[in-house]
Amino acid sequence: MMYQQGCFAGGTVLRLAKDLAENNKGARVLVVCSEITAVTFRGPSDNHLDSLVGQALFGDGAAAIIIGSDPVIGVEKPLFELVSAAQTILPDSEGAIDGHLREVGLTFHLLKDVPGLISKNVEKSLTEAFKPLGISDWNSLFWIAHPGGPAILDQVEAKLASET
Template sequence: MARIAAVSPALPAHVYSQAEITDTIAPMVTTDPSKQAVMRRLHSGSKVDTRHLVMPIERYRDASTFTQSNDMFIEVAADLTEQALRDALTIAGLEPQDVDYLMFTSVTGISAPSIDALLVARLGLRADVKRVPMYGLGCVAGAAGIARVNDYLVGHPNDVAVLLAVELCSLTFQRNDDSMANLVATGLFGDGAAAVVMVGDERAKRMPVTGPDVVDARSQLYPDTEQVIGFNASETGFRIILTAQVSEVIERNFGADVGAFLDANHLAIADIDTWIAHPGGPRVLESFQSSLALPDGALDNSWRSLAKVGNLSSASVLHILGEELESPQAAGTETLLFALGPGVSAELVRLRWPDDQHGGVS
């Protein structure tokens, strides 16, 4: 298994209230007063208070081509992931040259060479670092990335591995699109990045206790849900696919899937001390709580993150995980981290705080 040594978030400097964002973009989305009223109602009910954007809000009034938006993605994504990784390595007491494996994920822009390649020279990473760019997982990629990095470290117990996630959702903003999906999405998604430093169990023995062990993970792909959530490429960029069926998929499947996963780990719902749920939106969080029969307050960390920064897609669960790492955790604390994304796909990750610096989970 691997140990999470550090998590560091990064956010763009431009932060605005939900009301400021709505007032600015509503006329660009639709000129129909009734549709604007629906949009304002949806934004107000999103439970989002503030969001960080890659550009000053007035810049969004200027129409951009897909090329211009994607150029901005490459520039800002490289800056944010560099900041996040530098900070995470410092927290872990490691240097860039220590990194053996680098996984990068995003779904809001494209780049070849990929962003992780651009960071090698900027950060002073080794030229032989193993790089794995990962695209298309969307909101589930933060949880899936931790699981896949763990897979690598199981076979490389002395290595240091990094997961980088960056989503600049505001750059996918679509003008003159008054579809329900766009009206909802323009009130939910924010911009941000995160870096997770993980180490193999042999490397962990030579480091202080700094975070939980990744004990187990499970992936789930639900059939016939391809059109429930995702992106469609168009001449103006990425157009959101977002339907009410997301909550239906959760209600129909999630409780049983989590129960089966925990049972395979000889655990039950009541044994989980901390839940880290992807804050996809109010209906998503309510469906998670309902399907798992969780008590009120169990997902407060996700609700706080949604209010503070909105839905950051793949980076969201990593931001919440980073906040959990800031507080002391008792030995043996059981945590379940999970997310849902396009597919529809789900990823469940069991984390456990070790009993001592040598870990050791039964």
């Protein structure tokens, strides 16, 4: 089990499940991921005004998936193929999105330039992920940027000239 992974938990568990499935013949890995942000919900605090931003942007969510390799033909019908899984730490991003367990509970802190930080680095991250696969047209793929409030998504879309 992994705890307090926040937004990047989904990518982390997909990467780990892919590795487990590929290296253990016949293995099927059940991945269940949840993010419970209700614990951050509280009235405004003079000491933690920035927590209101996190409360407005983030919500509870959960998902489950079974990851395997070498599907049994005629029995299993995979919907997607997980070709690659990777994560990138953005330069100068330490402290950009923080969660802290305090006396008042779990609080979020987001720097004002999180959208700029992400959009400035998204193309490099996509290139590192997809160039080895021979893919350079981001609009030909099904993908999503996360975390993503409107400011982040708008800046990523503008940076990549994405088709909507």
